[in-house]
Amino acid sequence: MRNTLNFQPDTFQQEQNPNSEANNMVGSTLPRRALGRLLRELRKTSQKSxxxxxxxxxxxxxxxxxLEAGQRVKISTPQFSALLDLYAASADQRAQVLALVEETKATKGDPKxxxxxxxxxxVGSHFDHYMGLEExxxxxxxxxxxxxxxxxxxxEYRRSMIVTNDPDMSGVDIERRIELATRRQxxxxxxxxxxxxxxxxxSVLRHQIGGPAVMSDQLIHLTEVGQMSNVSIRVVPHSVGSYLGLIAxxxxxxxxxPLRxxxxxxxxxxxxxxWEGALFLEEDKAxxxxxxxxxxxRRVALDEDASRQLLVGFAKEYSA
Known part of the structure; x- marks a missing residue:
C-alpha cells in the first residue's frame, strides 16, 4: 500500500488559514510556482536554510x-528584497524575482x-491546491x-460515489459536490x-457504479466525449497481462x-x-x-476506435 505523506519539500498537502486569505498574495498559479522555484534555487545556491x-x-x-512550493503566502515586496539580499542575488536575478512578484500581483484576480x-x-483539504493546478x-x-x-x-455516477463514501451527507451538500464536478468539466x-x-x-468499465442504468449512461457519455478533438480515451483490456500501470x-x-x-x-x-489524503509529486525522478x-x-492499451467499440459494447450490455 502506498504511504501518504502530508507535507514534504517535493510531496506536500496545502495548509491554509481561512482567516488570512483576504490578505494573501493570490496571483495565478503559474507565476507563483515560477517565483517559488527561483527563490528555492537562489536559497540553495547561497547555502541558506x-x-x-x-x-x-x-x-x-x-x-x-x-512560498517556494508556489502556494499562497502573505509576504510584502520589502520582504522579497530582504530575501534577495540574504541570497546575494545578482542584479539580473533580483530583476527577475521582482518582475515575477509584480506579475503575480497583477494577475491575482479574486482575493479569496x-x-x-x-x-x-x-471537499478534501488538498482540493484547493489541486484545483489551482488543474485550472x-x-x-x-x-x-x-x-x-x-x-x-x-x-x-449520477458521481452521486453514487459520494453516497458510498459518505452515506450521511445531506442532499444539499451532495448536489453542491455534483455542481462542482460539472463546473470543472x-x-x-x-x-x-x-x-x-x-x-x-x-476494471473501470466492469465496476457497476450506481447500477447498470447509470453505467450505461456513463459509458455512452465517454464515447461522446472521446470524439472531441482534444480528448483521447483508451482502455487497457484485462487480457494484456502485466504492465507498469498495475504497479504505479x-x-x-x-x-x-509557458509562463506568459x-x-x-x-x-x-x-x-x-x-482516501486519507493526497500526494503532489514534482521530483524529476518521480x-x-x-x-x-x-x-x-499506451503500449498495451487499445487504440481509440477499439476502445470506443468496447465502451459501446459494455453500454449495450448494461442497458439490456
Missing part, C-alpha cells in the same frame, strides 16, 4: 516552504481564491484502475488549449503552458489521490517514472 531565510524576514520555515473555494466545505494546466493525463476521473463522470470544451488523455483499466496505480499527470511573456515552463506535477508508466500503458 529555510530557517535562516525565515528569520531574515520574520517568517516561519513552513511559510518559506509554502478560485471559484472552487465556494465548495471548500464539501492552469494545458495537458491532463490520467490513468485509472478502478474509477473514472472526475472530469469524465456523469452526475467545462474545461473540456476549451478545445486544443486543454488536452485530455485518459487511460482506463477494463492510479495517478494524474498535469502539464503546463517570459517563456518559462513550469515542471509537471503528479497528483495521487487516496515525474520520469510516471512518464515511463504512461508510455507502457
Amino acid at each position: 529555510q530557517l535562516s531565510a525565515g528569520l531574515a524576514i520574520d517568517m516561519s520555515p513552513p511559510s518559506i516552504n509554502r 481564491g478560485g471559484w472552487w473555494r465556494a465548495y471548500s466545505d464539501v 492552469v494546466c494545458n495537458r491532463f493525463t490520467a490513468f485509472q484502475l478502478t474509477l473514472l476521473p472526475g472530469l469524465l463522470q456523469t452526475p 467545462a474545461r473540456i470544451q476549451e478545445g486544443d488549449t486543454f488536452l485530455v488523455d485518459v487511460l482506463l483499466s477494463e 496505480q492510479s495517478f494524474i499527470l498535469l502539464e503546463f503552458p 511573456d517570459r517563456g518559462l515552463i513550469e515542471p509537471p506535477v503528479i497528483f495521487i489521490e487516496e 515525474i520520469q517514472r510516471h512518464r515511463n508508466a504512461v508510455a507502457d500503458i
Whole structure:
C-alpha cells in the first residue's frame, strides 16, 4: 500500500488559514510556482536554510516552504528584497524575482481564491491546491484502475460515489459536490488549449457504479466525449497481462503552458489521490517514472476506435 505523506519539500498537502486569505498574495498559479522555484534555487545556491531565510524576514520555515512550493503566502515586496539580499542575488536575478512578484500581483484576480473555494466545505483539504493546478494546466493525463476521473463522470455516477463514501451527507451538500464536478468539466470544451488523455483499466468499465442504468449512461457519455478533438480515451483490456500501470496505480499527470511573456515552463506535477489524503509529486525522478508508466500503458492499451467499440459494447450490455 502506498504511504501518504502530508507535507514534504517535493510531496506536500496545502495548509491554509481561512482567516488570512483576504490578505494573501493570490496571483495565478503559474507565476507563483515560477517565483517559488527561483527563490528555492537562489536559497540553495547561497547555502541558506529555510530557517535562516525565515528569520531574515520574520517568517516561519513552513511559510518559506509554502512560498517556494508556489502556494499562497502573505509576504510584502520589502520582504522579497530582504530575501534577495540574504541570497546575494545578482542584479539580473533580483530583476527577475521582482518582475515575477509584480506579475503575480497583477494577475491575482479574486482575493479569496478560485471559484472552487465556494465548495471548500464539501471537499478534501488538498482540493484547493489541486484545483489551482488543474485550472492552469494545458495537458491532463490520467490513468485509472478502478474509477473514472472526475472530469469524465456523469452526475449520477458521481452521486453514487459520494453516497458510498459518505452515506450521511445531506442532499444539499451532495448536489453542491455534483455542481462542482460539472463546473470543472467545462474545461473540456476549451478545445486544443486543454488536452485530455485518459487511460482506463477494463476494471473501470466492469465496476457497476450506481447500477447498470447509470453505467450505461456513463459509458455512452465517454464515447461522446472521446470524439472531441482534444480528448483521447483508451482502455487497457484485462487480457494484456502485466504492465507498469498495475504497479504505479492510479495517478494524474498535469502539464503546463509557458509562463506568459517570459517563456518559462513550469515542471509537471503528479497528483495521487487516496482516501486519507493526497500526494503532489514534482521530483524529476518521480515525474520520469510516471512518464515511463504512461508510455507502457499506451503500449498495451487499445487504440481509440477499439476502445470506443468496447465502451459501446459494455453500454449495450448494461442497458439490456
